[in-house]
Amino acid sequence: MSFRRSAVPDINSLRPIRVFNTESFRSAALFASLFLVLSWVLLGAVYWIVDDTQTAALIGAIDADINTIKNGYRAEGLPEAIEVVHQRLGSGKYAGADLPGGYILIRDVASGTMAGNVRPDTLQLGLFNLSVPRSGGSAATVLGRGGYIAGGIYLFVGRDTAPIAATRARILKAFAWIEGAAIILAGTGGIFFSLQFMRRIDAIARTCQSIISGKFNDRIALRGSGDELDRLALAINNMLDRISTLLDSLRQVSSDVAHDLRTPLTHLRNRLEEARQKALTTDDYAALVSHAIEDTDHLLAIFAALLRISQIESGSRLAAFTALSLTELLEQVYEMYRPVAEDEHRVLLHDIQKDVRIQGDGELLMQMFSNLIENAIRHAPSGTRILIRLARSGNTVTAAVEDDGPGIPAVEHDKVFRRFYRLTRSRSTPGNGLGLALVAAIANLHAAKIELADNHPGARFRLSFEHLA
Amino acid sequence: MNILLVEDDMELAHSVGEHFRDQGYIVRHCADGESGLSSACQEDYQVIVLDRMLPALDGLEFVRRLRQRGVRTPVIYLTTMSGIDDRVQGLEAGGDDYLVKPFAFAELLARVRVLSRRPGSAPEPAIHLTLGSIELDLLKRTVVRAGKNIELLPQEFRLLEYFVRNPDRVLTRRMLLENVWGINFDPQTSVVESHISRLRAKVNHGFEFDVVQTVRGTGYKFLAPN
Numbered sequence: 126m127s128f129r130r131s132a133v134p135d136i137n138s139l140r141p142i143r144v145f146n147t148e149s150f151r152s153a154a155l156f157a158s159l160f161l162v163l164s165w166v167l168l169g170a171v172y173w174i175v176d177d178t179q180t181a182a183l184i185g186a187i188d189a190d191i192n193t194i195k196n197g198y199r200a201e202g203l204p205e206a207i208e209v210v211h212q213r214l215g216s217g218k219y220a221g222a223d224l225p226g227g228y229i230l231i232r233d234v235a236s237g238t239m240a241g242n243v244r245p246d247t248l249q250l251g252l253f254n255l256s257v258p259r260s261g262g263s264a265a266t267v268l269g270r271g272g273y274i275a276g277g278i279y280l281f282v283g284r285d286t287a288p289i290a291a292t293r294a295r296i297l298k299a300f301a302w303i304e305g306a307a308i309i310l311a312g313t314g315g316i317f318f319s320l321q322f323m324r325r326i327d328a329i330a331r332t333c334q335s336i337i338s339g340k341f342n343d344r345i346a347l348r349g350s351g352d353e354l355d356r357l358a359l360a361i362n363n364m365l366d367r368i369s370t371l372l373d374s375l376r377q378v379s380s381d382v383a384h385d386l387r388t389p390l391t392h393l394r395n396r397l398e399e400a401r402q403k404a405l406t407t408d409d410y411a412a413l414v415s416h417a418i419e420d421t422d423h424l425l426a427i428f429a430a431l432l433r434i435s436q437i438e439s440g441s442r443l444a445a446f447t448a449l450s451l452t453e454l455l456e457q458v459y460e461m462y463r464p465v466a467e468d469e470h471r472v473l474l475h476d477i478q479k480d481v482r483i484q485g486d487g488e489l490l491m492q493m494f495s496n497l498i499e500n501a502i503r504h505a506p507s508g509t510r511i512l513i514r515l516a517r518s519g520n521t522v523t524a525a526v527e528d529d530g531p532g533i534p535a536v537e538h539d540k541v542f543r544r545f546y547r548l549t550r551s552r553s554t555p556g557n558g559l560g561l562a563l564v565a566a567i568a569n570l571h572a573a574k575i576e577l578a579d580n581h582p583g584a585r586f587r588l589s590f591e592h593l594a
Numbered sequence: 595m596n597i598l599l600v601e602d603d604m605e606l607a608h609s610v611g612e613h614f615r616d617q618g619y620i621v622r623h624c625a626d627g628e629s630g631l632s633s634a635c636q637e638d639y640q641v642i643v644l645d646r647m648l649p650a651l652d653g654l655e656f657v658r659r660l661r662q663r664g665v666r667t668p669v670i671y672l673t674t675m676s677g678i679d680d681r682v683q684g685l686e687a688g689g690d691d692y693l694v695k696p697f698a699f700a701e702l703l704a705r706v707r708v709l710s711r712r713p714g715s716a717p718e719p720a721i722h723l724t725l726g727s728i729e730l731d732l733l734k735r736t737v738v739r740a741g742k743n744i745e746l747l748p749q750e751f752r753l754l755e756y757f758v759r760n761p762d763r764v765l766t767r768r769m770l771l772e773n774v775w776g777i778n779f780d781p782q783t784s785v786v787e788s789h790i791s792r793l794r795a796k797v798n799h800g801f802e803f804d805v806v807q808t809v810r811g812t813g814y815k816f817l818a819p820n
Contacts (some may be wrong), residue, residue, distance in 0.1 A: 164610060300763050303778065337707050415811075425696060426780065429676060429694075429780075433676075433779075436677055436678070441679065442679070445678075445679070445682075457749075457775075460747065460748065461749060461775060461785055462783070462785070464788035464791075465783045465784060465785055465788045465791055466791055467788070468784065468787075468788045468791075469783070488776075488778065489678075489779070491777055492777070492779050493677075495777075495779075495781060499781060499783045502783055503782065503783065556782065560782070591668060
C-alpha cells in the first residue's frame with residue numbers, strides 16, 4: 126500500500142547522502158575539526174619556538190664575530206681588524222662569495238679603507254635583513270647587525286638565513302602530511318562507523334516497517350553484545366510484546382462484546398417483531414413493550430459493567446485509596462445480604478475478625494464482596510450455607526466468601542474471571558457473566574491475590590491483601 | 595412548579611420537557627450553559643436539570659458559578675459520564691444529585707420531586723424526626739409508633755429515616771441504594787425488596803395502616819400514619 130510507504134521514507138533510498146547525515150558521522154567530523162584546530166595551534170607553537178631558537182643562535186654567532194673584530198681594532202687598530210676580517214672570510218673579495226664565515230664589511234668612513242664581502246655602501250645601523258647576491262645569480266637573505274665600533278669605523282656582520290628557512294619548510298611539510306592523513310582517517314573512519322551504526326539502525330527500522338505492514342510477530346535481532354543499541358532493541362522488543370498482549374486481549378474483549386451483545390439484541394428484536402405481528406390489544410402491546418424495556422436495561426447493564434471494568438483497570442481509582450476498616454465494610458455487606466439470603470432460602474454466616482484495616486477504595490470493595498455473595502446466592506441451590514470470613518495474620522489480610530454448594534469444576538477455576546464467561550449449568554440463570562470479571566479487576570487494583578478453590582464441598586473465593594493500613 | 599432544563603440534546607430536551615409538562619411542571623429550556631446560567635440567576639426555579647457536557651459552559655463550571663452567585667437552587671445532573679470520580683466531582687462542585695443517561699423518566703421525576711421540596715439547603719440536623727404517629731430518635735436510634743417501641747436493625751433504621759425525611763414521594767430503588775446503603779451500583783439480587791419487607795413487617799406489626807406503599811415498576815412511597 127503506497128500510503129504506508131509515504132509515512133516512513135524508504136530506508137534504502139538516499140543511502141550515499143544519508144551517510145553524511147548521520148549522528149556518528151557528524152560527531153566524527155566534529156572531533157576531526159577539533160583535532161585540526163588543535164594541531165594548528167601546536168604547529169604555530171613549534172614553528173615559533175624553532176624559529177626563535179635558530180634566530181637567537183644566529184644573532185649570538187654574529188655578536189661573537191663583532192666582538193672579535195672589535196677587540197682586534199681596539200688592540201692594534203684598523204689593519205689588525207681588517208686582518209681578522211680576512212681571516213674570517215678566508216678571501217679578500219668584498220661581495221658575491223658564499224662563505225661559511227658569513228658576510229662582513231668593515232670600513233673607515235673618512236679614509237675609505239675597507240674590507241669584506243658586502244656592498245661597501247651598507248651603512249645601516251642595528252639588526253636588519255640584507256639581500257646579498259650569490260654567485261649563481263640568486264640572492265641570499267642575510268640577517269646581520271651594523272654599527273660603528275669607533276669614530277668613523279663601520280662594521281657589519283651577517284649570516285645567511287637559508288638554514289632557518291629550510292627548517293621552517295621542513296616543519297610545514299611534516300605538518301601538511303600529518304594533517305592530510307588525519308583528515309583522510311577521520312573522514313573514512315566517520316563514514317565507516319556511521320555506516321555500521323546505520324546498518325543496525327536500518328535493521329531496527331526495517332523490523333518496525335514490517336510490523337507496520339502487518340507482521341506483528343517480528344522482533345528486532347539482538348547482537349548479544351549488550352551495547353546501547355542492543356539495550357534499545359531489547360526495550361523495543363519488550364514494548365512490542367506488551368502491546369501485542371494488550372492487542373490480543375482487546376481483540377478478545379471486542380469479539381466477546383460483539384458476540385455477547387448479539388443474544389440480548391436478538392431477544393429484543395424478536396420481542397418487537399412479535400409485537401408487530403401478534404399483538405392485538407393494548408394490553409398485549411404494553412406487556413411486550415415492558416419486556417422490550419427490560420431487554421434494553423439488560424443491554425445497558427452490560428455496557429455499564431464493561432465501562433466500569435475498563436475504568437477500574439485503567440487504575441485511575443488508585444488516587445482515591447484511603448485507610449478503611451475492612452471489618453466494618455464486611456459487617457455492612459453481611460447486614461445488607463442477610464435478609465436477601467434468607468428470602469432466597471440460603472444461610473449467610475460470618476466469621477469476621479475485629480479491627481482489620483487496609484488501604485483501598487470502599488465503594489469498589491463493597492461492590493466486589495457484594496458480587497461474590499450474590500454469585501453464591503444466585504448460583505448455589507436452596508439451603509446452601511454461605512460464609513464471609515475475614516482474618517489477619519502477620520502482614521496479610523485474608524477475606525473469603527465460601528459456600529457448600531455444588532462448587533465450580535477445577536478446570537474452570539481460571540476461566541470464571543474472564544469477561545462473559547459462564548458455567549454451562551449457569552447459562553439458564555439470569556446474569557451477564559461480568560460479575561466475577563469485575564471482582565478480578567477490583568482485586569487487581571488493590572494488588573490483592575484472588576484464588577478460587579474447592580471448599581469440599583462448594584466454592585471458596587479467597588482474597589489476600591497486602592496493603593495494610 | 596418551575597424547572598430549568600439545560601440540555602443541548604434537543605430530542606432529549608423535548609421528550610423530558612413534555613414529560614414534565616404532563617406532570618404539571620412549567621419547563622424552561624436552555625440549550626447552552628451561558629444562557630442557562632443567566633436564566634438560573636434571574637428567575638426563581640425549584641430545580642435545575644443540567645446536562646454535564648454543554649457547549650459554551652461546562653456543567654461543573656455552571657454549578658460552581660451558580661453557587662458563587664449565591665443561588666441555592668437544587669441541581670441534578672443528567673450525564674453520560676458514569677465514572678465513580680465523575681459523580682464525586684459533580685457533587686463536590688455543588689450539585690445535589692446525579693443521574694446517568696440513559697434513565698427512566700420516572701427515576702428523574704422521583705429525584706426532582708425530592709429535590710424540589712428542599713428549601714434550597716441541606717435539612718437541618720435534627721435529633722428527633724416525627725411523621726404522623728411515628729417518632730425517630732436519631733441519637734438513641736429508637737423508633738416509636740403510636741407509643742409502641744419498634745426494634746430495628748441499623749440498616750432498617752437508616753431506611754426508615756430516609757423514608758420519614760421524604761414522605762409522600764416516590765423513592766426509587768436506586769435512590770434508596772444510594773442514600774441508605776451508599777452504593778452506586780445495581781445489585782443483582784433483591785436487596786431493597788428484602789429490607790423493605792422486613793421494615794414493613796416490623797413497623798406495621800399490630801397496626802392496620804401500611805406505611806410503605808409499593809409503586810409498581812418504580813419504587814416505594816412512605817405515608818404518614820395517624
